[in-house]
Amino acid sequence: MEFRVLGPLEVLAGDFHIDIGGSRQRIVLASLLLEANRTVPISRLTDAIYGEDVPSTARAQTQICISALRRLFAMHGRPDLIITRAKGYALQVEQDVLDVHQFDDRVNRARQDHDLRHSEEAVRHYRSALSLWRAPALVDIDSLAVRAAVGRLDERRISVTEDCIDLELSLGHHRDLVAELVDLVAEHPLRERLRGQLMLALYRSGRQAEALEVYRAGRRSLVDELGIEPNEWLQQLEHGILTADESLRAPTVPRGSAVPAPAASDVDLTGPESSGPAPAAIRPVSIAPGMLPTDISDFTGRNAHITAVQEQLAQAQNDPERLAVPVVAIVGKPGVGKTTLAVHVAHKVAVDFADGQLFADLHGRGTQRIGPMQILERFLRTLGVPGTAMPDGLEERAELYRALLSDRRMLIVLDNVEGESQVLPLLPGHRNSAVLITSQSRLSGIPGVEHVDLDVFDSRQSVELLSRIVGTNRVSAEPAAATALAELCGHLPLALRIAGARMATRLNWGMDQLVERLHNETRRLDELKHGGMAIRASLSLAYDAIDDEAKRLFRLLAVVDFPAFSGWVGAALLDVSLPDAQDLLDELTDAQLVDATGTGFGMQSQYRFHDLIRIFARERLVEEEPVGNRNEALGRVLGGLLFLSSEAHQRIYGGGFLQLKSPAVRWTQPNNIVERIIAPPLPWFERERATILAGVRQAAQAGFVDLCWDLAITAVTLFELRFYLNDWRETHEIALAAVRRSGNRLGQAAVLYSIGALSMTEQRFADARRELESAIVLFRVVDNVQGVALSVRNLAFLDRMSGDFVEASRRYEQALKVFREQGDMVAAAYALHNLAQVRMECGSPEEAKRLLEEALDLSQRCGSRRVEAQVLHRIGSLHLQGGEAGEAAHVFDQALSAARDIGDTVGEAYALHGLGMAQLGAGAFEAASAALEKALDVATIAGEQLVEARVSLGLGELALAQNAPARAVGHLRRALDLFRRIRLPALEARAQALLADASAVAEQEIADSQRQGANDEGAAVTR
Template sequence: MEFGILGPLEATAGSRRLDLGGIRQQIVLAVLLLDAGRVVTIGRLMEAIYGDDHPTTARAQVQICISSLRRLFAANGSPDLIATQSLGYAIQVAPDQIDMQQFHILVRRARRAKETRNANEAIKHYRDALALWRGPALDGIDSRLVQSAASRLTEERIAAHEECVQLELDLGRHHELVGELNELVDEHPLRERLRGQLMTALYRSGRQAEALQVYRDARRTMIDELGIEPNERLQQLEHAILTSDESLDLPVAPPKVEPSAPLTVPNVPGMLPTDIADFTGRTKQIDDIRQRLMLAGEERSRFAVPIVVIVGKPGVGKSTIAVHVSHRVGERFPDGQLFANLHGAASRPTGPMQVLERFLRVLGVPGTGIPDGLEERAEMYRALLADRRVLIVLDDAGSESQILPLLPGNPASGVIITSRSRLAGLAGATHVDVDTFDADQSVDLLTRIAGAERVRSEMEAAEALAELCGHLPLALRIAGARLSARQHWSIEQLVHRLEDETRRLDELKHGDMGIRASISLTYESAGADARRLFRLLTILDTQVFSAWVTAALLDRPLTDAQDLLDDLADAQLIETTGVGHGVHSQYRFHDLIRVFARERLAAEETPEERNAALARVLGGLLFLAEAAHRREYGGDYVQIHSSAPRWPLPQRLVDRLVASPLQWYERERSTLVSGIRQAAQAGFVELCWDLAISSVTLFESRVYLDDWRETHEIALATARQADDKRGQAAMLYSRGSLYITQQRFGDARGDFEAAVRLFRDIGDTQGVALVIRNIGFLDRVSGRFDDAEAHYRQALDIFRANGDQVASAYVLHNLAQLRLEFDDLPGAQRLLAEALDLSRSSGSRRVEAQVLHRIGQTYLQSGQSALAVEVLNEALLVVRNIGDPTGEAYVLHGLGVARLRRGEPAEAESALRRSLMLAGTSNEQLVEARVLLALGELCMNREDASQAVMYYEQALALFAKMHMPLQQARTLITLSDAHKELGDDDAARDALSRGLGLTDQLDPVVAAQIRDQLTHLMRRYGH
């Protein structure tokens, strides 16, 4: 048994929380636990319950409470927990049975580590200790004596927190501590040390004014509530902040930092873009940056992460420098490089939430393991980098708020940031200013791009060209590329074209000359159709776009649009990403050129033309998404579509684009997500929700749950605003499927019931069938088999009437699962034979694999393990061919069980371990639970019942988490067998008793069967 007093009083036996009875009984237990292992007199217990004025029956009431607690503990396997002594009672618990004692042990360890200058070890112990708290100690126990003791515990908690924070401040983690300290100060406004720590953290984070405001708030609070000034130490700290005293800097002689145990990360990220071959100049800046980064992890920089901010005007080459120097210092950071373009100049900059999702995925965190909140993602990110030497490159930052959550806590890592502003709020950062090229460097760059002989023959014109380009590297690069592509041009001819001042980009200029001259010159040199495409490409909010969108924008064949796209790429008005080839090629704008193109879009295209082009692109996107889904599933299975206009592409092109459906979805992920948002903004209601539901194929298969949730919230709100009932129903149905993926079965049922009502209102029988099929699934996993069969039969009738073979096959295979629950093997086999025929005739490989898996289960259940292995291997081939890791997890579980039944334990364990790994990656808890049961069976076969108990308990916890009472009851029967094997009859009976308590939640017929089985077993165990 375990007890908790660091929060509301609680007692647990195994995974069950015990009912502790009335308030008097809880007070008695609380007082005993506060003095665990020591005698508590009856007088003290009476005082705890009644205070100073206790009734004549007080002693008897205490004895009643003790008796009740003893009965409760005996019923849960601990009859001797409370001992009677001559003067009172004592509760005998081990230190690991009560959270208060665990807290004290961890704090003592932390303080010992601090004394030996092992800062990281001390912080770990402090944080582990603080994590034990669930709220105010003994919250809700109305006893003066108990609350007095609780106050002392709270004081110990605050003191430990202050000591931990101080160590982290000394390690330079001030950025991460600001939010936590703000919360602590709000909770404990009179704790002057916390105020001082918050002031220090803010000051070291470059937020001097906020630090001073904290002092002013403290002074006002203390005068108002206590009538005194802050203590001398806090006043001295205020003065030091006002004068920027050097004493506030990080300690010169820091605590010894022992390396903590490394986190296992599956790969070494290498996200840097390719270094540029014709890099020119910047020798001093490169040396300065290298020198700063080479300090990473050295004694002089052991507390502060080396941060370099490369600052300069647009087009000056900041990103080029960052990538170049990152490649040169790569050996200093052997654990990898992370890179993100933050698009700080865009109308929708990339937020830290998006960047952290990408970084965490690269560092090996599965999609379902990524937290929802920014703070939680940042904490996980810092933990993964805690003992690694990683270089993080953050390109085009717009503000400190984009940067701070992305900074590591480990001083052995380094950070390079590029920005158009200085980002002065990044305390301790080294700023490297990058100006334009000088004349020699400018001509050198032109020589590298346009050719040495050509530049030497027109040196004076080359120098004039460099001057007209403002010596900005981007402008020089574009001009040089034009010369290289137009061999018949002279440099002097280009100079004459640039001398027209009215064509210069005056927003970003160097003196009276700047980058617009280069961009405008290139733009004007393109043909009219290419210029129009250049403008229209900025309609999309995504940073990367595929070649096919050009055809939709221009409403022309892709071959024509591709030629224009190539012209723009040759002119360096756009650039290829290096991802994909041919029809799969992808392109992007440089940020500054994109700004220019949007200016031209607003000036040269009417709102009607812009709207029509956007509708065509989104219609084309929907057309391709539908085609990709049909290729993956063999039809519009699980899909609900609108009458929104599509922009059809030629079938031959479609076949090439979506030849690998999930790869196409992955390439178009950002276009799909931003397209749904743009459709909502433009008022394209049906396009919006149809695109959202058509994107679920990607979100579900790749576990992009953030995208799934965000797009559906947008589309649902848009449909509701437009009173589009079909759109609302479709989004509720699809969001319910998201909730199933997240095992939020209650939320899923709520969305499904609302969707059914809407579909019935509009007479959409297919929509009704799709939703009630999912309700049938919820019924089945919760053990309500009669309801499940009724829903499945109703859905099947509709699907057959509508001619939907794929959906019919899916429902048939679910009905077969119900037959298996009742051991009706012939009935299950008939249903599965029909389902297999339908899935194969419709070409739905995914449903075919599910049906084959279920057929394998029927063979297993009938004892034909050899046939089960044969058909499950066939299913395994299908799921691997279509790239379905979740399906592979299910099939491998079945194979593992089949191998086990055939007496092949080594092969069985291999399949089960692989299944468990895949299930964990995709957060398929149902598969995990089933695999754990199979591993328990494997251990029982090996006569290792104690290990089997561990696996069964883990499976039981997962089934409970998913609210699956039938599976819990069955697991408890298996668990009782394992306890019986160990000779623990009490534990075996307890498991069966717990199983009986679950039968009220089951379908009556199933409940009766389980109840009979449990009762029979309990009689066998003598109960």
């Protein structure tokens, strides 16, 4: 298979263009291809599909798209292309099947030839690379996230084009390039390098006047649209053309010869961007103090934050009713760029504060923390107060400070503030002035403060900052390494600045060398150190400032490998109450050492580490926490996760039914706390889904075997209801390997039983039978009658599917006896309604009715809505079989409500199928069609082939009833194909019989139509 993203998205199998499907699947595939062979988090995929308006079903819909793509690739012999990773998915492709990889390879060859001065070969490779572009990258994909990502690809395309043209100009191909450059400049009018290349090509072609007009047109565009003059190097080029500078003459290079220099001429066409207007003159300190540190020349991004701060600072000016002093606090974690942003904004708004700017670093969380007394002394001296007139007390100094500022417009910038007490004495008394603060904590105790929260960069901004520090050419030469470097820096501006500074001082390094160094987590913080900048030092200040118990929680949080963690995790780590743990988590959040994810509130709040802070936490863990304490803490967390999962399962099924329990120790919590954590239970499972996946993996790695397998099979409550079959398979493969390594027979039996249930769900019935029979052998070895009964019950289902009703009845009755003895009423209800189905299929409706009434009573008494929905479906089928269509429709409607209440999509599809068939039986064809079409949509999205086949069969029957045999043939063929694929001979025979009838009627209609046409034609001739 071949994938193309350099233009409209295309997938080819040989010369055949594959239909990828709808827009969502195209967006998902495009996102995976843009990061081919790397993990793409599922959250990034949902953002790409939905943008900012993400529905609650986004995750499920995204996984449906992944499943659809997998099926599509499997049809073309590549079922392994998309693999599941811990945090998302990766599309694994070879180097030569993705056009962007081919583009990179050819560009790299061109640059190698260029370095070796094989100029003609370099041009050939450049042009070969550019020929792969059919249009702008992924031009047909309607997604803001994808468009943002492909912007980098389009930028690479134009940069490579410029490099190629530079080389061709150096070879004297200027006449051949003019037409292409005219089009490129028209497409990119503000791109000064292209404009310079066009000017040079025209001048060398003897078209001096046109070259100068190109300059003048470019200058007009820059002045009109950006308000800036052309860069100095472009101005020099214009001057050289005006004066017929000898250095601009075309070189005379024979074809095939080496070119000694990369540039097309002595004029540097890759010169620096304009530095912008010079800063305004600074007034004398005695009149207007200017204490701001210098602005950062390579300041990057943050446009929305700059606007927000400027607007807040200008509030008093724009609102005459406002009397309070504007106070803005920029808040964020260590190294996120708070000071850089504050200084940058302060310089931008300085013109609005004509009486000057004051600045102080309060060293908030450091050992050199400065109090307001010292700051006031410094400010008062700056404002002209001599030492002999300096007040002794804090209140007196604050009063004098406010008096001196009362008739001035001044900006006060307070950097690295720890708390409100440092700031309150430094606030001016009049709204003419404004205060800009940076802090790691939200300073809600300051009246009227407006907070601007600062987070890490996105990938584009990170690479842009690296480009500004290291140089565009070096970053462009290694785009993949630059992106990887940004990821390893966690997109933290301080880390990026350190990495960039190291690269800038090591001109002989490739960017991939630093990437390789940073890949080693144990040395990453050591590598992120340069001059006076160090990530570890910045984080240590925050860590040293928190309480001892918060420090212990911080380092113990590094024990767990969860992508995010809830408050109960902190409680389990420390073995304390949840409220106590949440207080400590709040302290860590205030210190910006952990981030609140914004999902869930109160006891359902979730938190996460920044990647570099997690590494720092692991260092503190190794240094300060004994190994025994670490293992005990991990055991409590995993035990707590199993306990809460079991409690959620019980609330879905009305008790501890249908469960196989291990002897693993649970870390329990009071029932009133549990209710608040896991209510409602299914959304709790969804919220903790990634935690469960990581918990199964970490339990296996740490040797907590019972916790591993028990957690895996308990999570099936979620996997089955939400159709997360990949998660089901992944967790059980990990658990099965763990129990086999340890020789844990109960665990092996339980996991094999659950894998058998997965195979049943996927309609791999032969695999399911083999796995269930193996589970029964092991359950009998460990004398676990519940496990044997659960496995026998599932074997009975397989017997029924294969048409062996006698054996199915025997097995259901065998399992039912055990469930009643064990007191598992939900399992008993499940067995009863399945046994009732066998009775219905064997022609004993009265016996089926009795069994179903008992099953419904048991499920309702236990509060198991899921089994209740299944029993109601069976009752509806019984009514339908007895010709009671109206009563059947009523019961199917109840089943539909129950399935939707618990989010059971497969149950919803079955209920809709039953409702449609009941309406068909009542002659309500339009209503039947709507219900069946909806059932088909739900079944197709869920990937449930059995119900899809049944619905297709029903649609065929409906079409026959509506005298539409041709339409019936299409539905029945689909049903027949599905029944054959999942090996259901009884249903296959029914579909075959109906198809034969429909085909005969359709053929007769065609023959009648042809005969009528011939008769009409003959009559016309006679006339």
